[in-house]
Amino acid sequence: MGLNQAEEATLDELSARIDDLRxxxxxxxxxxxxxxxAGKSTLSKALVARGGSRARLRGDDFLDPVRSHQRSTDWDGVDRARLRSEVLEPFRRGERVRFRPYDWHLGALGSITELPDVEVLVVDAIGILHPDLDGCFDLAVWVDVDLATAGTRGRRRDQVAGHDHDALWTDVWLPNDRDFAARFDPVGRADLRYVPEDVAGRE
Incomplete structure (x- = not known):
């Protein structure tokens, strides 16, 4: 399903779709x-806040601190294999999920974390609408913000947080996003599109 065909959904509609699946x-x-x-974390937090036995898994927990700062055409810094084997597959089987998130201060895997016992897991991350994770998701949502606008938002967010990541955005993260989209068409893998309120109607 391509970008022009994927149905656009509001936050209420996304939450209702999740309840239907649940x-x-x-x-x-x-x-x-x-x-x-683009606003992946913001949307995920809003969906989880709607209640109904939901939890969020941060994409940063499965980003390698070194590889995620390097150029790649497949977002190699996202540890999709570990995400699938340690979290997604056992969660879908109804098992208790325990994993080691990356510790960004140590630059290595951190302490074991246990996922809450919930019915719905919302995973927000770059690079997850990829063949490596086929069959893992019951619903795939694309936060529909164009690359240039998303980059501007990301830079502003980092600056507010006191992080000087401008060179990384220019030299690594934006080119990685562009190349990943060209190779794997993550928009086409999405079931629904969501446009954040602060960018809606700008086109």
Whole structure:
């Protein structure tokens, strides 16, 4: 399904779709992806805040601190194999999920973390609408912000947080997003599109 065909959904509609899926199965996994800076975390937090036995898994927990700062055409810095084997597959089987998130201060895997016992897991990350994770998601949502706008938002967010990542955005993250989109068409893998309120109607 391509960008022009994927249905656009509001936050209420996304939440309702998740509830529909949840009523049909014991465990539901939702992917929220988009370009860096698009607003993936914000949307995921809003969906989890709607309640109904939901939890969020941060994409940063599966980003390698070194490789995620290097150029690649497949977002090699996202540890998709570990995400699938340690979290997504056991969660879907109804098992207790324990994993080691990356510790950004250590630059290595951190302490073991246990996922809450919930029915819906919302995973927000770059690079997850990829063949390596086919079959892992019951619903895939693309945060529909164009690459240039997403990059501007991401830079502004980092500056507010006191991080000087301008060179990384220019030399690594934006080119990685561009190349990943060209290779794997993550927009076409999405079931629904979501446009953040602060960018809606700008086109």
């Amino acid at each position: 009523s049909a199965r014991s465990r539901t996994v939702v992917a929220v992806s988009g370009y860096g800076g």
